[in-house]
Amino acid sequence: MTICCLNPDCENPVNPDGNRFCQSCRTPLVSLLRNRFRVMRVLSDEGGFGKTYLAEDIDKLDEACVIKQLAPKTEGSWALKKAVELFHKEAQRLQELGEHSQIPTLIAYFEEDSYLYLVQQYIDGENLLRELNTRRQKKPSRQIDSLYSETEIRQILLDLLPVLRFIHTRGVIHRDIKPQNIIRRLSSKQLTLIDFGSSKQLTAKFQIKTGTSIGSHGYSPIEQIRDGAAYPASDLFSLGATVFHLLTGISPFKLWTEHGYAWVSHWQNYVKIPLSEGFVLVLDKLLKKEIHQRYQSADEVIKDLSQGLNFSVANSHFSYFSGYKLQIMLLALAGALLLVLGEFWYKQFNLDAVNPSSLSQAKQTSEDGIGRITMMPDFSLAVTIRGYASSVLSTAISPDGNTVASTNDRTIQLWSLQTGQAVATLSGHGKQVNAIAISPDGKILVSGSDDNTIKLWNLLNGQEIGTLVGNQAAIHTVAINADGKYIASGSDDRIIKIWNLATREEIYTLNGQAAIRSIAFSPDGKYLASGSDDKTIKLWNLQTGQEIGVFQGHRDKVTAVAFCADGKYFASGSSDKTIKLWNLETGKFIRNLEAHTGEVTAISFSPDGMTLASSSSDRTIKIWNYITAKNIRTLAKHGDRVESFAFSKDGKTIASGGADKTLRIWRYSR
Secondary structure (H helix, E strand, O other): EEEOOOOOOOOOOEEEOOOOOOOOOOOOOOEEEOOEEEEEEEEEOOOOOOOOEEEEEEHHHHHHEEEEEEEEOOOOHHHHHHHHHHHHHHHHHHHHHOOOOOOOOOOOOOOOOEEEEEEEEEEEEEEEHHHHHHHHOOOEEEEEEEEOOHHHHHHHHHHHHHHHHHHOOOOEOOOOOOOHHHHEEEEOOOOEEEEEHEEEOHHHHHHHOOOOOOOOEEEEEEEHHOOOOOOOHHHHHHHHHHHHHHHHHOOOOHHHHHHHHHHHHHHHOOOOOOOOOHHHHHHHHHOOOOHHOOOOOHHHHHHHHOOOOOOOOOOOOHHHOHHHHHHHHHHHHHHHHHHHHHOOOOOEEEOOOOOOOOOOOOEEEEOOOEEEEEEOOOOEEEEEEOOOOOOOEEEEOOOOEEEEEEOOOOEEEEOOOOOOEEEEEEEOOOOHHHHEEOOOOOOEEEEOOOOOEEEEEEEOOOOOEEEEEEEOOEEEEEEEEEOEEEEEEEEEEOEEEEEEEOOOEEEEEOOOOOEEEEEEOOOOOOOOEEEOOOOEEEEEOOOOOEEEEEOOOOOEEEEEEEOOOOOEEEEEOOOOOEEEEEEOOEEEEEEEEOOOOEEEEEEEEEEOOEEEEEEOOOOOOEEOOOOOOOOOOEOOOOOOOOOEEEEOOOOOEEEEEEOOEEEEEEOOOO
16 A cells, blocks of 8 residues: 655655655655545646646545646746636536536545645546557557548547537537547546546637637647637537547647648548548548538537438549549539439449340350359449558458458458448558458458468457467468358468367368468368469368368469359369369369459359359459350459459449459449
């Protein structure tokens, strides 16, 4: 047990319990302040006006509390009068606001030994500035594009805006919102707004009177710094500056000292991650220099954030490529187009005209006995999402068709296919993410990385839930079986590992002969196919973990493997520019699919099993009638090699990623 010296000038105030005098400054020690509060240690030094202490309230079973001490060194000065005024007002504001789960409760306010003391509820947590710095320390500088995702920033806004609504409707404005004054509780992760020492009562008298400037430069709006006037819209500017700091890692104070208020007009230039268009407009309105152009109430911001702004996503990263006027013009044009067409953003904007087929159906029967009615798919480009930091190496669509996931260097970016807004950025890998897969129930996303790890993510809230460690080299491919029980990973260490998704335990280690580039589970879960740099495909029995067959014929490394929905056939794609079709039951080669002029990067059968799609370094996605080996459709809009693609569960949407740093959404348009 310790006791803290209350002399504000003491350099080493912590003493063993039982001392009568401070061992550092010899000031008499107060065992219980006001016969109730046991002061334990200093939390912060207020620079000549007192200190803030951590204490225990013995009247509440030694519950932790915070004690603010006002002990200015000067007398009769304007600074002293202002400090006393603010100290009184903080106590008054806390008392007036009563109990709110996101505002510290006032416990006591009193004078003792010529010092003023304010006692309030202790919030066990870390303020957002420290949280930001902690995240920065955990990431090498070269990885820091953003330490908070758009989803996290949205949640911070939605957590704090009701608090601002609460205080504003009670005639109080905070006047000093910044990361240091927002604490995230350790237990509930709820955000708490602290330090009402700068708050003022919002009265008609104050609104028309020029007052003293109170606040923090960079975070405070121009009317507050210039005139001392503050309104609900002033707090909203400060909140916008706060989340800008978290989003970019750049202090608004630094920008203010260099550029004044000019920085708010081009704040988007400092953002290094993709942002949804609606969110850009919300943050832009929060940061308006002129108060009349800003949001006027917390409810207005909550409405826009909660309902979403129904803008076209075709240019969801327009802020990276044009000025604000161009953005508005693009929105206007998009709106007019949508009105004319009478459809939402999924309406096709571009039609590919490569190898079109006029046939709607064709009955095909081949000598190997495959026979069915094959629909000729007609996909067109609906949306292009730009602003990625690197090639989009892997994509996946959730089973409900609501979310598309894509790799973005060391992160995974999630987008809503319904609203076109960014849903989350999943950060945690130390190096480039190469592969992702989503569980059949849509709850878990699995990612493999150059950092030799596999990470599991809760797709519903974007939180990391586990890391699988075992591979000794970069992981290039991951897969989840049809019932969601098992994960497979393939690595440069020539090893395939099979994991239990629920327990995260390793079940098998399958040894290949070269780096593993692709893996796929059979629909019935009995087999696993793997393609590797040694030009072969291996088939594995998942009940025994034994290799049961090797398929040879490619002239270069095998980059992709996929099973047909009925499990009778599987296909392999290669750097030799070909796709081979195999009969799983007989182990025999059936036919080649040849039309690509570059490396085949990914392949997938359509969910109905009627067609096969492939992507390539030749910048195209090709859709095949694999029965006749004919290319029936070519999607050619990427500006560089197509690295990956994925079908939606209903087969009506394709999401593709490319080396052109774009994610493209294709819609079945028949």
